[in-house]
Amino acid sequence: MKKKKILLIDDDRELCGEMAEFLADEGYAVSAAFDGRAGASKAERRNYALLILDLKMPGIGGLELLSRLRAKGDATPVIVISGSPLVTPRDADDTFAPAADRCALRLADAVIPKPFDMDRLLETIRRIVG
């Protein structure tokens, strides 16, 4: 059976490495991009089953990238991962978060605040893409 492709977009190389190792063992084909621009370039090929996207990155940030993809009609599922306070459970009503950011977050299929463990990541991926 053909492996499902996942694109990791996060400027933390160590985090990408740990996720890639785990997801490869779980049977996914994993690619990585370490900044928003490279991530956008790869994502535009639209041959991924899932994007896992960090928010705060040099160049194009995760929310901007997500907004651009959706504006172009790209419906590839996206899981946002972030250490930003924007994505902690309390932040749904966080008046400190810019309104544009809160709106963009709603374009994601799931949001996982860092730090997270493998089980949570895998459960979310399986729920979205199987």
Added chain:
Amino acid sequence: MSPRRTAAPAGKTPRRAPSRRDGAGGAHPPGLGALASALAHELRNPLGVILLSVGNIRRKSAPGAFDAQLAGIERKVEESGRVIDAFLSYARIAPPRFARVAIAALVEECIDAARGRHARPGIAVGRDLGALRGRSVEADAGQLERLFGAVLDNAYESIAGRRGRIGVRGSFDPASGAVTVRVTDSGCGIHPGDLPRIREPFFTTKGRGRGLGLSACERIAGFHGASISVSSAPGRGAVVAISIPSRSSGEP
């Protein structure tokens, strides 16, 4: 939260919060919220890598080989995450949105909410809020709820594992126009050596506390021109009195 209370000789540490007019009381140090957000982000990323690394080590090592050590690392990551959350919560106490607030009803709600949170059948809660009926203060209701909630949580936690009582009494001073809510408990009290420090951020003697509860209360009180005094007697619990001007000190 404030520290665990222990039997202590009588002592009192009243502190009058600065009025809103002086602009110092509960005001944010410049950029504190942004600093906290940046710090949270910078710490959550490496914690994330650590947690995922633990997962990979566990999967690739012999079954049970490092279980205790890996579980210990996971616990510490979780604790670190809670510290970050507590700091963010503290740093994000925004300037209040003032409105007239019926103080008796608000305190009643806080008492009921605290009972729901703690649900300890061995703790009797008495209330005498008659003097506050019909009184209102200019305040941010959400912030006052947080303040009273933290004080009540401390009262419950000071009686942990035993039978005890909590009393909430309201009074009104016609001369100053201030309302005072006095929360008493029969808990373990505050050690006299700890009393001067209980308002410091991150000071705690609780095993699981973050030490930001009373510090956050102080900031909220400062916004409202209110004052918090804490007294404790040996083996006789503690008394926390919160006095709020019925008309804000920033008004003529």
